[in-house]
Amino acid sequence: MIIAVVGLGLIGGSLCKAVKAYTDHFTLGLDTDEETVRRALADGAIDSIIGVNGLIDADLTIVSLYPEQTVGFILQNAAHFRPGSLVIDVCGVKAPVVAAVSPALRERGVHFIGAHPMAGREFSGYGFSQAELFQSASFIMTPALDADPASVSQLESFALSLGFGRVIKTDPAIHDANIAFTSQLAHIVSNAYVKSPTLASGFGFTAGSFLDLTRVAKLNEDMWSSLFMLNREALMYELQTIIAHLNEYLDALRHGKSESLRSLLKDGRVLKESSLNI
């Protein structure tokens, strides 16, 4: 099939490269940065450079932009997608994006499915894109209850063909509640962790646990602040929850309650062990 990718950043660029590495599909690339599209063409990541008028040729259009840009692009270009073709987005928050773009596409007979390829790196941009980015990763899709079954199954096969390890279908709101906990909270906690003045004292030795806790502190603040704002309620709930729990440990320490502290730690250990089976 003919696949158009809008936005050749880390994810869009990697999708193009994975398509060319693992499938026989034809790729069309669209990006506002001229150097990026020329580079993608030279790399063989895309077979052709297009403008919005070229979207009409695509069987599948993957809009791989930041959340607000994704919504803006789809709404402004709804008339450019071919009726009967499939359009997906790849934003890390699904409910608001799906709600914003679905009606306009449905009205024109364009199929739409929200997606979230759970892959990324601590670097952004086409320069870091790679065909192997999605190996063994989860591909989450949030098709509407009345989504076109052929499109759902086409997208599922497509994801697996790029190396994704599994495809998970879920509801946009359930996705967002889960992602607030498993990913968004992790980025905020990690980012907050490094703000202790002790970091700067430069003692020169770190534990493996420190490296684990702070790996994702190095993030793209433009993308993440946008994702966080779109998922405010769920993320606020998770932040309030962890702050409340941290205060319990602090309280036990402050009052020298070693048995309470032990018990708090045991509770967490048992929950972690139970989660290992998820």
Next chain:
Amino acid sequence: MIIAVVGLGLIGGSLCKAVKAYTDHFTLGLDTDEETVRRALADGAIDSIIGVNGLIDADLTIVSLYPEQTVGFILQNAAHFRPGSLVIDVCGVKAPVVAAVSPALRERGVHFIGAHPMAGREFSGYGFSQAELFQSASFIMTPALDADPASVSQLESFALSLGFGRVIKTDPAIHDANIAFTSQLAHIVSNAYVKSPTLASGFGFTAGSFLDLTRVAKLNEDMWSSLFMLNREALMYELQTIIAHLNEYLDALRHGKSESLRSLLKDGRVLKESSLNI
């Protein structure tokens, strides 16, 4: 030399195995659990089983017990160490342990150096011990300013012979402030992280960031609550610091201040990048 190891748990057992795997030293093992010492002897991890009266033969005695037990054992058995020999502990908190045991040993002419082999696993006990545990890890030692230079250099060579990647000498209080931040806080944050009710909803997909943040939630609550209590002040400071920072992100979300949120995230990203050079 003849090395006595008191307490054949994960660390003590691994030290014995590393000594036998990488050096020609003779190992004496002492543990209250008879099955463990017999197993260590059968494994060749120790060359001989001793009681406290056997400590007199050791050139180096490594007390590898939990913090309170370490202090109790050394004070109760101060008369059993040979004057001129070296005794070390391996507790994760140094200032209170060093302060508690140094005077009694000094009085008897026994050399003492506090140590912290920065290695561990999420499992406890001799059954998980392994000769390779210390490969590339940091070996921290906190010799007193007037420590016996020959003992300091002997301990440094010994650590490197077991596979440790580097030896760091520092002050006990500096060690404890740093470890509160780089290790103890990480364990509490990780342990608190899994307490969100969202964990139990079992959506079935987790991000790599979740796995990073929660790896050390699986901890030995007996050992860690003891270490935390011995380092209360430093750890409370770190907990208060991260809670205050988390509240800043929460506040930005609550009031829809996306530019503040972006700025908070950027501050953390820049600090993380600066820490990559440590």
